[in-house]
Amino acid sequence: MDAYDRIVNILREKTRFIIVSHISPDGDAIGSTLALGEALTKLGKKVTLYNRDGVPSTLGFLSGSEKVVADIPPENFDCAVLVDCATPDRAGQAFERAAIAGPKVAIDHHRIDSASVDVACIDDTAASTGDVVLRILKRMGTAISRDIAMCIYCTLAVDTGFFRYSNTTEAVLKTASELVGLGADPWTVAKNLEESYPAERFHLLARSLATLTLAYGGKYAFMDVTQRMTAETGASIELSDEFAGIPRSIGSVVISALFREMQTGKIKVSLRSKEDIDVAAIAKKFGGGGHSHAAGCSINGTLAEAKEKIEAAVAGIIR
Amino acid sequence: MDAYDRIVNILREKTRFIIVSHISPDGDAIGSTLALGEALTKLGKKVTLYNRDGVPSTLGFLSGSEKVVADIPPENFDCAVLVDCATPDRAGQAFERAAIAGPKVAIDHHRIDSASVDVACIDDTAASTGDVVLRILKRMGTAISRDIAMCIYCTLAVDTGFFRYSNTTEAVLKTASELVGLGADPWTVAKNLEESYPAERFHLLARSLATLTLAYGGKYAFMDVTQRMTAETGASIELSDEFAGIPRSIGSVVISALFREMQTGKIKVSLRSKEDIDVAAIAKKFGGGGHSHAAGCSINGTLAEAKEKIEAAVAGIIR
Numbered sequence: 001m002d003a004y005d006r007i008v009n010i011l012r013e014k015t016r017f018i019i020v021s022h023i024s025p026d027g028d029a030i031g032s033t034l035a036l037g038e039a040l041t042k043l044g045k046k047v048t049l050y051n052r053d054g055v056p057s058t059l060g061f062l063s064g065s066e067k068v069v070a071d072i073p074p075e076n077f078d079c080a081v082l083v084d085c086a087t088p089d090r091a092g093q094a095f096e097r098a099a100i101a102g103p104k105v106a107i108d109h110h111r112i113d114s115a116s117v118d119v120a121c122i123d124d125t126a127a128s129t130g131d132v133v134l135r136i137l138k139r140m141g142t143a144i145s146r147d148i149a150m151c152i153y154c155t156l157a158v159d160t161g162f163f164r165y166s167n168t169t170e171a172v173l174k175t176a177s178e179l180v181g182l183g184a185d186p187w188t189v190a191k192n193l194e195e196s197y198p199a200e201r202f203h204l205l206a207r208s209l210a211t212l213t214l215a216y217g218g219k220y221a222f223m224d225v226t227q228r229m230t231a232e233t234g235a236s237i238e239l240s241d242e243f244a245g246i247p248r249s250i251g252s253v254v255i256s257a258l259f260r261e262m263q264t265g266k267i268k269v270s271l272r273s274k275e276d277i278d279v280a281a282i283a284k285k286f287g288g289g290g291h292s293h294a295a296g297c298s299i300n301g302t303l304a305e306a307k308e309k310i311e312a313a314v315a316g317i318i319r
Numbered sequence: 320m321d322a323y324d325r326i327v328n329i330l331r332e333k334t335r336f337i338i339v340s341h342i343s344p345d346g347d348a349i350g351s352t353l354a355l356g357e358a359l360t361k362l363g364k365k366v367t368l369y370n371r372d373g374v375p376s377t378l379g380f381l382s383g384s385e386k387v388v389a390d391i392p393p394e395n396f397d398c399a400v401l402v403d404c405a406t407p408d409r410a411g412q413a414f415e416r417a418a419i420a421g422p423k424v425a426i427d428h429h430r431i432d433s434a435s436v437d438v439a440c441i442d443d444t445a446a447s448t449g450d451v452v453l454r455i456l457k458r459m460g461t462a463i464s465r466d467i468a469m470c471i472y473c474t475l476a477v478d479t480g481f482f483r484y485s486n487t488t489e490a491v492l493k494t495a496s497e498l499v500g501l502g503a504d505p506w507t508v509a510k511n512l513e514e515s516y517p518a519e520r521f522h523l524l525a526r527s528l529a530t531l532t533l534a535y536g537g538k539y540a541f542m543d544v545t546q547r548m549t550a551e552t553g554a555s556i557e558l559s560d561e562f563a564g565i566p567r568s569i570g571s572v573v574i575s576a577l578f579r580e581m582q583t584g585k586i587k588v589s590l591r592s593k594e595d596i597d598v599a600a601i602a603k604k605f606g607g608g609g610h611s612h613a614a615g616c617s618i619n620g621t622l623a624e625a626k627e628k629i630e631a632a633v634a635g636i637i638r
Contacts, residue, residue, distance in 0.1 A: 157482075161509070162481045162482060162483055163476075163481060163482045163495070163505060164481055164505060164506065164509035164513070165505075165506055165509070166504075166505070166506040168499070168505035168506065170496050170497075170499040170500040171496075172496075173492050173493075173495045173496035173499055174492075174493065174496040176482070176492045176496075177489050177490075177491075177492035177493040177495075177496060178489075180487070180488060180489040180492055181489040185485075186482060186483060186484075186485070186487035187483065187484055187485040187487065190480070190483035190484070191593070194483070194568060195567065195568045195570070195593065196568075196569075196570035197568050197569055197570060198569065198570060199531070199533055199537065199540070199569050199571070201569075202528050202531050202565065202566070202569070203528075203531065205528055206524075206525050206528035206529045206531070209521050209522075209524055209525035209528070210525045212518070212521050212522065212525070214518055218518065221518070246521065247521070248514065249513060249514045249515075249516050250515075250516055250517065250518050250520075250521065251514070251515035251516060251517060252518070274510070274514065
């Protein structure tokens with residue numbers, strides 16, 4: 001019996017589920033939550049969908065998103081399913097107080113050291129957690145509805161950078177094709193994720209791009225978002241969440257960084273890289289983490305101090 | 320005998336080809352040229368690849384791109400194949416003087432009023448001209464090499480906006496999957512097209528975004544690129560070719576425009592739209608053209624005059 005079978009057995013057996021994903025959820029976290037939620041509901045299960053931070057407005061177009069609660073109801077669950085999140089602490093403190101009289105299971109595609117749950121289905125051959133959910137639903141013989149197809153298509157689009165990154169395999173594109181055949185609509189996903197920005201995002205981008213700086217012969221590029229920029233443009237800091245990728249898209253650049261002054265007084269650093277350069281190693285030095293090509297950390301101090309620290313770490317790699 | 324059969328017969332029969340695409344070529348024009356060129360060369364044909372403007376540097380990664388000439392050699396051809404271009408005048412004046420003792424054939428996926436060639440294979444069910452070329456090669460029984468797969472994958476990525484636009488169908492994703500199976504590499508395509516910009520592009524973008532203006536309750540957004548901006552940032556005007564899509568990505572916007580001061584003294588206007596709004600109709604009023612959601616024209620006069628003219632046309636549609 002493999003991990004898929006173990007998960008399938010639990011999903012079939014249990015009846016009162018809470019499905020939870022990581023804080024600051026992205027399209028893979030929410031899409032996976034909603035797809036699994038709909039499938040279990042159709043099987044007659046009682047299902048609570050929970051995320052500490054709720055659903056980002058860009059993902060509100062996904063069917064069922066209105067059912068995701070940001071407070072755990074005072075109910076008893078006989079199973080918790082963590083999606084795109086292999087350890088309960090990534091789901092936020094409140095989740096650790098939920099009344100769960102049964103197994104905690106995790107569904108994920110990120111390779112991790114250890115999952116602190118009872119049963120884990122971690123498949124790093126999948127491009128997204130939604131892709132793992134799809135494989136589970138197929139194993140269960142669940143019909144893939146149009147809404148489920150849309151949610152899972154969204155997880156693939158988000159985690160492959162709209163079919164750009166190196167995890168865009170023959171199998172991923174075949175799955176995407178099948179999902180479109182089942183009713184997923186690529187333009188609806190793209191329009192909501194990438195064509196529905198508030199204008200303030202671009203006012204903020206103009207200000208941030210004005211700080212774009214290249215170093216080490218153009219191999220390292222970085223830019224800032226300051227509290228003053230967000231105040232003067234009226235943009236929320238979250239609107240700069242994708243800016244870190246912008247300096248990386250310069251041909252000469254192999255490492256890029258975005259430095260953001262947070263209201264907490266800390267500097268949030270988002271690192272991106274190309275080729276074989278591992279920025280997770282840099283982020284770990286400062287208590288952060290992430291993937292090889294996308295990682296982050298928080299640094300106490302001023303913007304100048306954070307830049308100095310990161311630059312010292314970057315210098316060790318690209319010099 | 321359908322249009323595909325007619326083209327296949329000509330490709331089999333003739334021996335000295337010139338393959339040509341439209342001026343200011345994009346990834347579909349060049350990818351189609353190279354894919355067809357390699358296939359015919361392998362069949363033992365003599366093939367000249369021609370584009371008046373050569374290959375843009377971003378497409379230099381495609382195998383065979385170095386074979387594309389910007390001057391027509393003084394040879395005799397027994398067939399001209401126009402790709403992504405159904406009328407010879409779109410290929411530039413020099414092409415009209417080429418020595419072609421045989422049929423002019425066109426391969427395209429844009430619906431057009433009339434193709435002024437001898438045989439046309441126009442298939443608007445295809446997402447890109449490269450997709451039409453692939454269908455022709457399959458009809459001919461040609462083996463799809465890794466290089467051909469890469470070129471055709473590139474045409475699909477470009478013409479579907481990396482699998483975002485509404486032409487991203489089940490069939491397109493299935494074809495993309497097959498091409499990756501044959502050796503096309505999505506990240507190589509993405510990296511070269513979207514992660515290899517010169518830094519000056521972003522300095523120019525910062526300046527251009529500073530002019531971003533919304534009107535008509537946020538439904539219309541526009542921005543400028545002036546001669547002063549390009550001079551001060553050292554960026555070539557071509558680096559702003561994709562800026563027109565940026566204001567459209569604001570949620571409230573249904574029409575966006577980019578106004579660029581050209582060295583010719585004219586104002587180049589690039590229009591983009593969402594939903595059922597047809598900007599080609601606006602562009603045609605000023606002697607331009609394009610698709611329903613992406614069109615353009617040139618206007619004599621100052622930046623302010625061009626804006627006034629376009630805004631009057633926009634007002635008629637969205638008010």
